[in-house]
Structure formats: structure tokens, C-alpha cells
Amino acid sequence: MNHNTPLSPRPLQHLAESRQRVLSAAQLKGHGVGAAALNEQCRPGGPWQQLLPGVYLLHPGPPTADERLHAALLYAGRPQIRAVASVPTQAAQGEPHSPPAQRTPYANAMITGLAALTLHRFASAPPLLSLDRIDVMVPRTRRLRSTGFARLVRSCSLPTPQLIGGVPVAPVARALADAVAQLSESGPVRRLLTEAVRGGHCEPAAAVRELNQAKLLARPHVVDAVDSLLAEGRAIAEDRLYAMVREHALPEPLWNVDLRLPGGPQLGGVDAYWPDQAVAVELDTRAPRHSLRAESQQDSAGLEWSEHARKREHLERLGITVVHLTPRKLRESPDLQATVVRTALMASADRDPAAYVMVLPH
Known part of the structure; x- marks a missing residue:
């Protein structure tokens, strides 16, 4: 031919x-x-x-x-x-695969x-x-x-x-x-972001990170939707934490409390606290903060992480065990996270008594 x-x-x-x-x-x-x-x-x-x-x-x-x-x-x-x-x-029949x-x-x-x-x-x-x-x-x-x-x-x-x-x-x-x-209106943006988090499609931090890299966080209608997204993500993570404690028969903690040394400074808030075992759980729902400049976002995120690490180190020096959980861990492996918390509670019997701290409503 x-x-x-x-x-x-x-x-x-x-x-x-x-x-x-x-x-x-x-x-x-x-x-x-x-x-x-x-x-x-x-x-x-x-x-x-x-x-x-x-x-x-x-x-x-x-x-x-x-x-x-x-x-x-x-x-x-x-x-x-x-x-x-x-x-x-x-x-193509005679060509290499x-x-x-x-x-x-x-x-x-x-x-x-x-x-x-x-x-x-x-x-x-x-x-x-x-x-x-x-x-x-x-x-x-x-x-x-x-x-x-x-x-x-x-x-x-x-x-x-x-x-x-x-x-x-x-x-x-x-x-x-x-x-x-x-999209130029906040309504459709808010609906998409809310469904992404509520439906378990992605974590709020991942969504905000992509919006940040795309330089979309300077748009007012996007900023409004992101605020709703972070609030939605926080509420969902808390619900998963409540469900984990209940479904795995963990002792009931004190929820959303602030810790303070008697007569001293405030130590910070925790999402759950078992005072008898001196074990605290913190949910990490941090996400990149939005501002008009990427440099400001990075600086804000760095300061927030430093403050977060400083609080955790202070609590641990006082003998309080801090269990760090992320929304993704709670969604993908609640059984494993319940085991981590239970292990921390059981290990309290082998530790020196923690310093006395006041527990106040958050």
C-alpha cells in the first residue's frame, strides 16, 4: 500500500x-x-x-x-x-511496547x-x-x-x-x-468550600493553602467564605472528637477549658482535659492566615506555630501530657487516635504527679 x-x-x-x-x-x-x-x-x-x-x-x-x-x-x-x-x-504492531x-x-x-x-x-x-x-x-x-x-x-x-x-x-x-x-460571588464560593469540608472531601487547611498559592485570599468574597470554612472545619473536628470519646468508652473529659496556674498566668485553652490523669487533647485546626501579602501570611503562620509549640512545651514541663490530634487523623483513623488517648491516660499512673492547675470554662 x-x-x-x-x-x-x-x-x-x-x-x-x-x-x-x-x-x-x-x-x-x-x-x-x-x-x-x-x-x-x-x-x-x-x-x-x-x-x-x-x-x-x-x-x-x-x-x-x-x-x-x-x-x-x-x-x-x-x-x-x-x-x-x-x-x-x-x-504500531511492529513497534516496541x-x-x-x-x-x-x-x-x-x-x-x-x-x-x-x-x-x-x-x-x-x-x-x-x-x-x-x-x-x-x-x-x-x-x-x-x-x-x-x-x-x-x-x-x-x-x-x-x-x-x-x-x-x-x-x-x-x-x-x-x-x-x-x-467565581465572583461569595454565595457559590461558600457553598463549595463548606461542602468540601462537611463532605470530608478535604481538610480546611489544604483548601486554604491552595487558595493562598493561587493568590485568591485578597478577594473580599473569598475571605468571607474562608472564615466560614475555618469555622465549619473546627466544628466538624470537635464533633468527631466527641464521637471518638463516646464510641470508644473513654472517660468523660472536661471540654473546651482554659488552664491557669494558681495566681499565675494563663496557660492556654485545650479541647479536652482529664484532670485526674493530667492529660490534655488539642485539635490542630490551624490554617494559613489570609492577608494581602504572602509574606504576612507566612509570618503569621510562623508566629502561630511558635505560640502553639511554646504552650505545649510549657504544659509538658508542668507534667501535663498533651495529645496532638488533627482533623484528618480523627476522620481517617479514629480507632488509632482513641488508642493514643487511652494509652496516655493509663500511663499517668507511672508518672510523677503533675503541677496543680486551675481549670476554667473556655
């Missing part, structure tokens, strides 16, 4: 019956579909249509939500990928923003077909422009995507930041 030999109609019939209904021009070429045949199939009223530059839909009707996702990824992915790995072509990562047509591209949150099953995210744009994250060096329904989000460092239904999707915290960047 030479370049002048007419194309056989068999590849087109094979593609029409394939489950993969969205292909790039490079993939179609790998199936034996040349430029002339491609133009003929995509003529007005023809059986195929062009969705995006170099990306084709192999049926005449409107694309489904899944087809739009794959089309956006094909447009943004590396152009040198020539064929779908699961469908070997005649030209390539690693899977080199054969994916979506290399260095993943869905992000509102579309990604919909794939992560956010109830507050809109249906995929209602989105005018699908955000696709690509490396900053990618030479490509947003077009049609594919909007490119450039990034210096790509996170590791999660595969959802065969679609590479940005992690929740990163997708949140990309979604918030496109």
Missing part, C-alpha cells in the same frame, strides 16, 4: 461501531483516516463533526458530558500521542475547576452539560490557547491526578482553588 492507494471504508465502519467516539486527528491517522477522508466525514450534514481543533466526534448528534470531557483532554494533552493504546493499529504513561492521550492534562468538583460528586457543583467551559490543567509551558468549551488552566507544578471513570481529575483542594478563581 502506497500513499496513492484509496482508503478502505472498513476503518471508518470500525470506528463508527467503536465505544470510543471522540478521537484526535493524530489518532484517526493511526487508524488509516487521512485528511481527505476526515474532511469528507465532517462535511456539513456529514456523520462526524469537529468539536475542538484537532478533535472529532464520530457521530452527528450533540456530545455527551463524557464526550466533552474527553474532547477537552484530547485537545490539551500532548500532541505526539498517535493512537489509543487499547486499539493497536497496523503501523511503550509504557502506559507514554501511551495515554491525556499526558500532562487533567480536568480541574467546577467540572472536576462535579466528578468528585459535589452536590453544589453544576451538571457537566450546563458548563459553558471545561477547565483543563496543563503545564505552564504548554503552547496552546483556550478555545471553544476547553479553557486551559496553566500551572507551574501539576498535582498527581485522580482517575474517576477513566478521566484524570485534579485533587479536590486544587480543583476548588481553580473553581473559586472563576
Whole structure:
């Protein structure tokens, strides 16, 4: 077969019956579909249509939500990928077998923003077909422009995507930041952030960190939503701590109290305290503080950590055992955290008596 030999109609019939209904021009070429045949199939009223530059839909009707996702990824992915790995072509049969990562047509591209949150099953995210744009994250060096329904989000460092239904999707915290960047009202931003925490999709600190890196914390409507997010995260973590104590039959502590030396300075607040065993539990719900300057955020976070460490060291010098828990630990391994607290309570019998401290309501 030479370049002048007419194309056989068999590849087109094979593609029409394939489950993969969205292909790039490079993939179609790998199936034996040349430029002339491609133009003929995509003529007005023809059986195929062009969705995006170099990306084709192999049926005449409107694309489904899944087809739009794959089309956006094909447009943004590396152009040198020539064929779908699961469908070997005649030209590729004699070539060495390539690693899977080199054969994916979506290399260095993943869905992000509102579309990604919909794939992560956010109830507050809109249906995929209602989105005018699908955000696709690509490396900053990618030479490509947003077009049609594919909007490119450039990034210096790509996170590791999660595969959802065969679609590479940005992690929740990163997708949140990309979604918030496109929203101008506090209501939708607050709903997304609240669902992220309440639904256990990500921790507040991770969400705020991504918003901070995206330089979104200078926007007033984002700052208002972040305040609600941190309060929501704190309340959820406290509820999990209450449930852990109750479900694992730990002794009932004094909740949310301040410790103070008699006649001396305040030692600070703790989330739970067992005075007979001198054991305290602290929830670490700290997150980067928002301000107009990144330097101020870093300085504030550093000062907050120093104060936190100083309080813990002071309590431990007084003989009080401080158990440090994070919301993530309580969510992912409550059994293990209950064991840690129980061990601290039991070990109190082998320690020297702690200094007497006053316990006051927080």
C-alpha cells in the first residue's frame, strides 16, 4: 500500500461501531483516516463533526458530558500521542511496547475547576452539560490557547491526578482553588468550600493553602467564605472528637477549658482535659492566615506555630501530657487516635504527679 492507494471504508465502519467516539486527528491517522477522508466525514450534514481543533466526534448528534470531557483532554494533552493504546493499529504492531504513561492521550492534562468538583460528586457543583467551559490543567509551558468549551488552566507544578471513570481529575483542594478563581460571588464560593469540608472531601487547611498559592485570599468574597470554612472545619473536628470519646468508652473529659496556674498566668485553652490523669487533647485546626501579602501570611503562620509549640512545651514541663490530634487523623483513623488517648491516660499512673492547675470554662 502506497500513499496513492484509496482508503478502505472498513476503518471508518470500525470506528463508527467503536465505544470510543471522540478521537484526535493524530489518532484517526493511526487508524488509516487521512485528511481527505476526515474532511469528507465532517462535511456539513456529514456523520462526524469537529468539536475542538484537532478533535472529532464520530457521530452527528450533540456530545455527551463524557464526550466533552474527553474532547477537552484530547485537545490539551500532548500532541505526539498517535493512537489509543487499547486499539493497536497496523503501523504500531511492529513497534516496541511503550509504557502506559507514554501511551495515554491525556499526558500532562487533567480536568480541574467546577467540572472536576462535579466528578468528585459535589452536590453544589453544576451538571457537566450546563458548563459553558471545561477547565483543563496543563503545564505552564504548554503552547496552546483556550478555545471553544476547553479553557486551559496553566500551572507551574501539576498535582498527581485522580482517575474517576477513566478521566484524570485534579485533587479536590486544587480543583476548588481553580473553581473559586472563576467565581465572583461569595454565595457559590461558600457553598463549595463548606461542602468540601462537611463532605470530608478535604481538610480546611489544604483548601486554604491552595487558595493562598493561587493568590485568591485578597478577594473580599473569598475571605468571607474562608472564615466560614475555618469555622465549619473546627466544628466538624470537635464533633468527631466527641464521637471518638463516646464510641470508644473513654472517660468523660472536661471540654473546651482554659488552664491557669494558681495566681499565675494563663496557660492556654485545650479541647479536652482529664484532670485526674493530667492529660490534655488539642485539635490542630490551624490554617494559613489570609492577608494581602504572602509574606504576612507566612509570618503569621510562623508566629502561630511558635505560640502553639511554646504552650505545649510549657504544659509538658508542668507534667501535663498533651495529645496532638488533627482533623484528618480523627476522620481517617479514629480507632488509632482513641488508642493514643487511652494509652496516655493509663500511663499517668507511672508518672510523677503533675503541677496543680486551675481549670476554667473556655
